[in-house]
Amino acid sequence: MLLYESLEKHQQEQCQYQMKICRGCQKNILKKDLDQHEQNCGEIKIECQRCKLVYKQKEKHEQLDCLMNMLNRSNKKIESLEKLVNNLQQSVQKLEATIDVHFLRGLPSSVVHDVPLSSLNPSWNIIYDFPYSHGTTVEELRALRSQCKKHIIVGAIQGNSSMILKIAAMGPSEILSLDSPLNQPTKFGNVHWYLTQNKSFGFAPSSTTINCNLADYNEKDNAENRLSWHLHGKGGYRAGSVISLDGKNEWRKIIMTEKH
Ligand SMILES: [Zn+2]
Ligand SMILES: [Zn+2]
Ligand SMILES: [Zn+2]
Structure with missing residues (x-):
């Protein structure tokens, strides 16, 4: 029970x-x-x-079907791994490019001051060195492009024997091919670059506007961070806050690039 x-x-x-x-x-x-x-x-x-x-x-689950299924699964896995590797490669390339620009080869991507030439990677090379009294031309700048690798540094040195860039900025060498409408610069990194025929060539911080009649005459905003060279046949105009350099031999216009 x-x-x-x-x-x-x-x-x-x-x-x-x-x-x-x-x-x-x-x-x-x-x-x-x-x-x-x-x-x-x-x-x-x-x-x-x-x-x-x-x-x-x-x-029925045939052995051949089973093998084909396994093969398909493996192929899909390989495909997704290939995609992963591809993405990783792109990330690495981007990282390398950033390191290239910022650390190994030159300057940060903004306007800088008092940079000893000796602090740059030795692959950097001066390809343009004229006193501010020299009349830079568009043709001169365009001709430099063929000598340039990926990047250029544009700056100014005070004194014949000085090895210090008082003001400088780095950007892609295509800057030398710009054909900027008046006061419409192109932004590379944190820098506005312009090359306006018969007016001027130069840079200013990208947070600011430029005020070119001939050269960048802006004295109020970031004056110390502006470089501007006349392109109308005469020298000048400014290296940071130091302006009216048209007849001055003491200051030098400098363009550098990496050696081939
Ligand atoms: Zn029972
Ligand atoms: Zn049943
Ligand atoms: Zn199976």
Whole structure:
């Protein structure tokens, strides 16, 4: 004789004559027959341990299909790995370019002051060195482009024997090919660059506007961070806050690039 409580327990857990639902065909099957039924039920789903395909027991899983599935899975994995490698390569290239510009080769991408030439990577080379009394021309600047690698430094040195850039900025060498409409500079890094025919060539911080009639005459905002050379045949005009350098031999106009 079973007590009521244990009867209930018996029915729930042990009674072999209760009905269970087959996980495949969803039919009611006596518990005692369930294992046997599920072993043969065609609707039972099986996952292949090798190719991870889920298929019904009644379907055949041929070895060739299995191999093809494994191959497809491998190919997809390879594809996504290739994409990953590609993205990583691009990131590395970007990083290298940044390091190239900022640390290894030259200057940060903004206007800088008092840079000893000896602090630059030795691959930097002066290709243009004239006193401010010299009349720089568009043709001169354009001709320099062919000597330049990726970047140029434009700056000014005070004194014939000085080796210190009092003011300088670095940018891509395409600056020498600019054809800027008046007072419409191009931004590279944190610097506004302009090369306006018959007017002037120079730079200013990108946070500021330039005010060229001939050269950049802006005296109010960031005067110390502006460089501007006349391009109308006469020398001048400014190296930072030092202006009206038109006849001055003491100051030198400097353009540098990396050696080939
Ligand atoms: Zn029973
Ligand atoms: Zn079944
Ligand atoms: Zn398989």
